[in-house]
Amino acid sequence: MKYGMINAILLLFAVTFLPAGGHAQDVPRAISTDPIRDPAFPPRKEVIHVPSGGTIINGVVYTASGPGPHPTFVFFHGLPGTERNLDLAQAVRRAGWNAVTVNYRGSWGSGGSFRFAHTLEDAKATLAFVRDPANAKMLGIDTSRIAIGGHSMGGWVAAHTLADDPALLGGVIFSSGDFGEVGANARANHAAIAARMNGVRETLVDVTGDSMADELAANADAWSFKKLAPRLAGRRLLILYSDDFAKHYSLTLIEAMKQVPGSRAVSAYTPTDHDWSDARISLETQVLNWLASLPASR
Numbered sequence: 001m002k003y004g005m006i007n008a009i010l011l012l013f014a015v016t017f018l019p020a021g022g023h024a025q026d027v028p029r030a031i032s033t034d035p036i037r038d039p040a041f042p043p044r045k046e047v048i049h050v051p052s053g054g055t056i057i058n059g060v061v062y063t064a065s066g067p068g069p070h071p072t073f074v075f076f077h078g079l080p081g082t083e084r085n086l087d088l089a090q091a092v093r094r095a096g097w098n099a100v101t102v103n104y105r106g107s108w109g110s111g112g113s114f115r116f117a118h119t120l121e122d123a124k125a126t127l128a129f130v131r132d133p134a135n136a137k138m139l140g141i142d143t144s145r146i147a148i149g150g151h152s153m154g155g156w157v158a159a160h161t162l163a164d165d166p167a168l169l170g171g172v173i174f175s176s177g178d179f180g181e182v183g184a185n186a187r188a189n190h191a192a193i194a195a196r197m198n199g200v201r202e203t204l205v206d207v208t209g210d211s212m213a214d215e216l217a218a219n220a221d222a223w224s225f226k227k228l229a230p231r232l233a234g235r236r237l238l239i240l241y242s243d244d245f246a247k248h249y250s251l252t253l254i255e256a257m258k259q260v261p262g263s264r265a266v267s268a269y270t271p272t273d274h275d276w277s278d279a280r281i282s283l284e285t286q287v288l289n290w291l292a293s294l295p296a297s298r
Helices: 003-012 086-094 116-131 133-139 153-164 179-188 190-198 209-218 225-232 247-258 280-293
Strands: 015-017 025-027 044-052 055-063 070-076 098-102 141-151 171-174 236-241 264-269
Touching (some): 044 133, 055 086, 070 086, 070 153, 086 098, 116 153, 133 141, 141 153, 153 171, 153 225, 179 225, 225 247
Parallel strands (some): 171 236
Antiparallel strands (some): 015 025, 044 055
């Protein structure tokens, strides 16, 4: 069964809710109901090892049910990535998409050293991996239908990656950081940002709060959302934001995109925390409905 038919079946039955933004949203059946099992092509989990920067980063692919090839959603986690959003990955898989998640260099067992610049390189390496013909065949990936997403720092990674990769269908970011603006703050108050980075280092390898603040300060101009916005002209981008410390960054990007001719960015607000702890159904609904709205090809 092709993924288009699977999506149609999964979206056939839905309930409707009204989020804070006031726009009715159909809750896809994939959020609460398992798909019809295909015994010949059952869903599976594949561990992947992605070459990046001379080392290997680890990840997982949740492959969708059915023979495929399937559209594929590549997701990038935040800093340091304690909230994995794997419930979202599973919902995406139930909706007929493959879901890919990876760990950046120097995080959660991946090789190498953590650097903010490395996260952008690792995202490109992951896309190269899933587009490789042999990997795409093994994982059932339709390389003409790849979208990306990210949470917190991963939203920043996804936005920059979307701007650099015209073959992507689009990107969705939620509660995203703006590490250009954080870098500007590091220039003004290095000690405060270093302390903030020390508080979120967790298992990150070969960094200190001071070294992280230094890297951010050195790249503040190049990494800002305001500078990025014109490069996102014409790209399908969903910006979801919440009541958290990152709300300002999302609003900055939204306002910047309003000034960009040909902008296709849309946004929605949900009153929840940074991890969307009490709005998981809302998050999954908005992401799945956005994915379902994407065209058959770029």
